Amino acid sequence: MISFNHVTKSYGEEITAIDDVDFTVEQGKIVVLLGPSGCGKTTLLRMVNQLETITKGEIVINGENSKDLDPIELRRKIGYVIQSNGLFPNMTIEENVMLVPDLLGWSKKDKRERFSYLMKLIGLDAKDYGKRYPHELSGGQQQRIGVVRALAADPPVMLMDEPFGALDPIIRDKIQEEFLQIQREVKKTILFVSHDIDEAIKMADKIVLLRDGKIMQFDTPSEMLAHPKNEFVSQFFGKDRAIKGLSLHTVQNLREVIGLGPVDEAIQDTKTIHVHQDLRNTLSMLLNQEADQVIVKDEQDENIGTITIDMVQKYLHYEIKGKMSASQEG
């Protein structure tokens, strides 16, 4: 758990970079710091491992005030992932990944076992990749290595500073999925910096939206999309925030609320979609292809119904707009 208690950072009298920030990252959850450039999100992240100083307030990490901890020991207990080039080109992949365990004095055997385990997590062959150097890997592989290096000494807390920012959209999407999969297994407490709204919605249990060092809103992604607290939040997520919100809902959700259409056995050549696919992708599929419906398949690959644009719209109306108008009335 990481608690920010009225944290402020100022340079001299005039400039306040971080202004009375107060929120908590619960055990095992991902909180994304989101905001435009210069809003202080990276500064805030770097205050946790004391790469930046705190002017006022305190950061409490798993019950201990960060000020009372030795910065070197503190940093070794926190996984740290940065955007790019964080790997050391003079070290092999194994040396890179095992750096913190090495600093902590782990035995050779423990390090080797841990390395195999971590490489298995990201689906790379430990023997093959261990001896290679970072420049011999693709950008996506390097970033995966960057992530497992942060996990190496099994730290309870991780700080991730736009870890997937330098990757192309297809690889980024894949690595985000992979990382969420890993997170389900390791359950770390994660503070994650991003400037990408879609990434924040996808990764976050909760989002902290910052502007000029102040928290604009601290909420779950769906709450933030449905009930933006002020003008800045609703503008930041944009007019298409209802569509963005669709990525938080799956075909299964829609099926539970309004049900699916009947399967017309006569139509054979239409596209199919998996029941756990999100509604944003479903909608774009419906818009892209000429047929006005797609067939939904379940885990057993059985056709269980069809879905149309009208149904997505209806669901949107019930689930998202319904909540929005309710909040405006309330």
Next chain:
Amino acid sequence: MGNWARFLEVNAPRILELTIDHAVLVSLAIVVALLIGIPLGIYLTTNQYLADTVLQIASITLTIPSIALFGVMIPIFSLINQGIGFVPAFVALVLYSQLPIIRNTYTGIKNVNPEMRDAAIGMGMKTHQRLLRVEIPNALPVIMAGVRTAVVMNIGIAVIAAYIGAGGLGVLITQGISRNDNYLIISGSIAVAILAIIADSILLLIQKRFTKKAIAE
């Protein structure tokens, strides 16, 4: 050609002896220069103000003509009865090597990718661990380039040291000039050139041996 054969038959042992003297003088000066220059260069990366001053002084040293510097050494070292010979030559060579060594060590480490340094600090490396494991290995090609410059430069400058009685291959050249003997001048110059090429090649091999493929590229 016959003349050359006769010349070498008589002078080969002397040329070899002078070459060894020359190499010893330059090597000792470089070893001491490394012991001073590399730690100083590393330290300067942590002190910007001092860095500017020291690099300036080292630059000025390099602009002093070598014959003048050797000349200045004579009255200074006369105070300890070492006015001419090995000691003043050695000190002058150490001074000349400082700039390339300090400057390249300093710039090499300063230019290590800041994100890499950030990652090293963020992962909890202490200053010396960061230097030894990340910054120096990644700065090694630049540091070695400075060392190679210093060595080749010193092999040339040490020729002048013959004028203050420090021996070495300069003796052949100065004698050749005063006796108007082309054999001595040419053999001395070629020996200096060969020595410089060999020294540079050896250092290049050492550099490649200790630099990981990834950084060399």
